[in-house]
Amino acid sequence: MARISTFDDWIDLLKEWQNDIGLNQELIDRYMPGYTFEAKYGELPTNEIYFGDFSGERRWEKVLEVPDQRMRDALMNMIVYQGDTEFASNEQQRFLVNNAPSEYDLAALVRIMVEETRHGYQMCHLLVNNFGHDGKIEAQKMLERRAFGKKNRLLNAFNDDVTHWLDFFAYTNFMDRDGKFQLTMLSHSGFAPLAQSMGPMLREESFHMGSGISGLRRIAQANVIPVELQQKYYNKWLSGSLDLFGTDHSGSAQWAYTWGIKGRVDEDKTGDAADKEHLNERARGQFYDECAKTIERVNAVNPSETKLYAPDIRFNRKIGAYSGQYWSVDGRQLTAQEWEAYAPGVLPSAQDEERLKEYFKDPSWIAPKGKSEA
Numbered sequence: 001m002a003r004i005s006t007f008d009d010w011i012d013l014l015k016e017w018q019n020d021i022g023l024n025q026e027l028i029d030r031y032m033p034g035y036t037f038e039a040k041y042g043e044l045p046t047n048e049i050y051f052g053d054f055s056g057e058r059r060w061e062k063v064l065e066v067p068d069q070r071m072r073d074a075l076m077n078m079i080v081y082q083g084d085t086e087f088a089s090n091e092q093q094r095f096l097v098n099n100a101p102s103e104y105d106l107a108a109l110v111r112i113m114v115e116e117t118r119h120g121y122q123m124c125h126l127l128v129n130n131f132g133h134d135g136k137i138e139a140q141k142m143l144e145r146r147a148f149g150k151k152n153r154l155l156n157a158f159n160d161d162v163t164h165w166l167d168f169f170a171y172t173n174f175m176d177r178d179g180k181f182q183l184t185m186l187s188h189s190g191f192a193p194l195a196q197s198m199g200p201m202l203r204e205e206s207f208h209m210g211s212g213i214s215g216l217r218r219i220a221q222a223n224v225i226p227v228e229l230q231q232k233y234y235n236k237w238l239s240g241s242l243d244l245f246g247t248d249h250s251g252s253a254q255w256a257y258t259w260g261i262k263g264r265v266d267e268d269k270t271g272d273a274a275d276k277e278h279l280n281e282r283a284r285g286q287f288y289d290e291c292a293k294t295i296e297r298v299n300a301v302n303p304s305e306t307k308l309y310a311p312d313i314r315f316n317r318k319i320g321a322y323s324g325q326y327w328s329v330d331g332r333q334l335t336a337q338e339w340e341a342y343a344p345g346v347l348p349s350a351q352d353e354e355r356l357k358e359y360f361k362d363p364s365w366i367a368p369k370g371k372s373e374a
Contacts, residue, residue, distance in 0.1 A: 004140050007128045011037075014121065017087070017143045021094040023113050031110040037118055039125040042199030049190040051267055051274070052260035059192040063130045066191065071259045074252070075191055076131050078262060080138050081154055082182065083123030084145065086116045088158035089175070091147035095163050099360075104369045105165065108211045112172065115204040122197050130193060156318070157240045164356060165366070166219060167348075170233040172212030173294055178241040180205050181265050181287050188263030213294050218367040220302040225359050227306040232348045234308060235329060238291055239316035245284040248321045253279040280320075288313050316347065 004010050014037070018024065028035055049057050054067070066072045090113045100106035124142055127135035145152050151159040157175070162168050183205060187198035219225060246253060254276045256262040264274065265283055275282065292310040299307045311329035314322040326339035329346050359365050 004128075004136050007125065010124060010128060010136075010139050010143075013140060013143045014117075018117070021091050022097055023090060023094075023110075023117065027097065027110050028114055031107040032114055035114060037121050039122055039197075040118075040200035041193065041196040044192065044195055045268070047192070049260045051188065051263050052190070052258050054190055054260045057190075059190050059195065061192050063132075063191075068259075070255075071261065072131075074256060074259065075189075075194070075261050076127065076135065076138065078186065078256070079123050079126050079131075079194065080142070082186070083120045083127070083139075083142050084154045085158055085179070086120035086123065087142060087145075088147045088153040088155075089116050089171075091153075092158065092160065092162045092171075093168060094148070095161065096165065096168055099164070101165055101360075101366050102369065105215075108207075109168075112208050112211060115208070119201050119204070122201060126193055126197065155244065157244060164353075164360065165215065166225065166230065166233050166356065167237075169212050169215030169219065170237040172208050173216055174212070174234075174237040174241040174291060175244075176205060176208040176212060177291060177294070178244045178287060180209060181283060182244075184265045185262050185267075185283070188267040190260035213297060214369070215366070216294075216298045217301050218369065219365070220298050220304075220308065221367045222365055223303050224362055224365040225356070227302065227304045227308060229352060229355065229359075231308055232346060232352060234295065235311045235316065235346050236348055238288075238310060240318075241291075242284055242288065242313065243317060243319040245287065245320075246280045247319060248281055249277055250280045284313070284320075311346070316343075 004013065044059070047059050049055055049059055060066050063072055063075070066075060093109070093113065096109055097106065100109060120142065124139040127139040127142075129135075131138070145154070147153045147159050148161065153159050162171050180202065183198050183202050187195055187202065189195040189198075216230075219230060220227070253262075257264075257274060257276055257279055264270065264279065265286060288310065295308050295310050302308060309329070312327055312331040314325065314327035314331065315329050317323055317325070317327075326334040326336060326342075328334060328342065334342060
């Protein structure tokens, strides 16, 4: 494939990608008439960098203003990873347009897919217009990777299919909530075009998370799918999203903070000095606490005596201090042999997927939109 030279060339690739995953123009026109993809840059509360070694200096408007090549490389890498997740999430959810439980849910799905595409569009707009030849190459590669088939998206959590709506609602509540945390941390960036990109993305992301929590509440309230089966998908996506915060004692997180590229999620609100050795751990803990509160909201409409819960933060971790260890949902450490017997009871299995197919045949498996919103 020929290398792109302009953003218009990249747009042609985007159209090919849309057709490949089933996000065709007919669907967009039906549910979002008149929508056009565009880059959106919001206003910043201040033009000043307010953390790290360059605190007090003016934000960088152009890449060449960023003082060091290592900083420029780290900045581009963050944009690439963020954009890759946006396109990957659409690829993961590509089957859902065929089995939506209602017209409302299909319209919400199309909006989410379109807005996630726009988020990837935004990141590629940054790459093509700010990072020269290397940025153009990375923007092209963004549309050449796939979460299916080649399964070569940059983060493993974005290479698994989301094939049904319980999976989808858990995904959007937990994974998109991680997205909110990542976007918020980047909104503090000393690189102005990146920081300016975050406000519009965060406003759109709020609908995605809202769709997730609303869907989980509707499923719980319907009380058709057993709570124990619902819980397995909470366990799957909450543990997976915890890994997205990266390694513990992360050197790259320390440098990103020191260089003023990526702040803490509450950087503009906290007066606490940064513990730079534990930046990822701090963000992960804040995220876990917020996720636990969303589960409390689900339990508020859950009529079953069995309640949903947030599994232990050490459960099913693939990245960080607990990688390679085995922990139960209630915080007991297990041996590898114990885990092998334990895991099918707390994580989705092929048998669970078959059971769900039967539940989905019942039109009352999910409550109508609006019934669970009180």
